[in-house]
Amino acid sequence: MRILVTGGAGFIGGHLAEKFSRDGHDVVAFDNFEPFYDVGIKEHNVETAQRAAAEGDGSYELIEGDLRDEEVISQYVAEADVIFHQAAQAGVRASVKEPQKVNDINVSGTLNVLEAARDSETERVVVASSSSVYGKPEYLPYDENHSTTPVSPYGASKLAQEQYARVYNEVYGLPTVSLRYFTVYGPRMRPNMAISNFVSRCLNGEPPVIYGDGTQTRDFTYIDDVVEANRTLLTTDTADGEVLNIGSTDNIEIRTLAKEIRDQLSPDLELEYDERNDADAEHTHADISKANDLLGYEPTMTIRKGVEEFADWYRENRDWYEPLVRSS
Incomplete structure (x- = not known):
């Protein structure tokens, strides 16, 4: 199968490109190498996917380009059987500073992908959305019927992406699915995330720093579970036209997460x-029953086990990864 992964050098996109290449598919990773964080981590994502393609039966091609370039994105959309649209201007806090840029990339760029797909033989467009679309909770866990009142330009842009995907499905018959990710983590994650910072500080004998009182809660989702949810959409149309929560097996307070990491790595730290x-959400917690019903989605990684896996990976890759975390 020919697969286009936009944002294919990013965290989730890089893991998708790696998995699909290893599985024997022909993958094109499209990325503009936006320096939201050090591009060195994107280079590692690319190298990992290239190795996967060499070890498996698939192929991997990297294209450096911008979603806002209609002509370029149209070319690669037209050649793909399935599109995994992961590319976006990330960062809730960054979006508060530059809302117009977030809109241009996330909304206008998505429209370019959808419009190109509408005029092609594309079998499905899978859009990466976010729990940020929910905003302040009226109840928890969030199900997909919960009101969507985002509290950041980033969340608003993700909601707009979903709505355009829904409209293109309803009006033009383009098969689309939007996946609302809940705080994805794991190897090669963005270096400015809470877990990577907590692990880095503990391994260096420094106390984890919690922003706020730590009672904020998050649904941390391990990258392998996210990849599996996307992989299912290569072969099923059961979720076409739908929006699905992709979360984890449990929900945890930030201060409890910090204590868990501290206790595993450096128990004497305060x-x-x-x-x-x-701009940070107070709580996120996913009801994943819809994804389970439509895709058979069953996350397997608990937060404790996931932290252990990530910490082991961090130690093995400390030479190149830690400088990125420390500078973020």
Whole structure:
């Protein structure tokens, strides 16, 4: 199968490209190498996917380009059987500073992908959305019928992506699925995330820093579970036109997460607290029953086991990864 992964050098996109290449598919990874964080980590994502293709029966091609370039994105969309649209201007806090840029990339760029797919033989477009679309919870866990009142430009852009995907399915018959990810983590994750920072500080004998009082809760989802949900959509149309939560097996307070990492890596450290950013969501917790019903989605990684897996990977890759975390 010919697969286009936009944002294919990023965290989730890189893992998808790696898995699909290893599985024997022909993968094109499309990425603009936006320096939201050090591009060195994207280079590692590319190298990992290239090795996977060499070890398996698939192929891998990297294209450096921008979603906002209609002509370029149309060319690669037209050649793909399935599109995994992961590319976006990431970052809730960054979106508060540059809302127009977020809109241009996330919304206008997505429209370019959908419009190109509408005019092609594309079998399905899978759009990466986010739990940020929910905003302040009216109840937990969030199900897909919960109201969507995002509290950041990033969340608003992700909601717009979903709505355009739904409209292209309903009006033009383009098979689309939107996946609302809940705080994805794992090897080669963005270096400015809470888990990577907690692990780095503990391994260096420094106390984890918690922003706010730490009672914020998150549904942390391991990257392998996210990849499996996407992989299922290569061969099933049961979720076409739908929006699905992709979360984990449990929900955890940030301060409890920090304690868990501290206790695993450096039990003698005290926790530190700093001012919370207002753009950060207070709570996220996914009801994944719809994804289970339509895709058979069953996340397998608990937060404790996931932290252990990530910490082991961190130690093995510390030479190149830690400088990125420390500078983020």
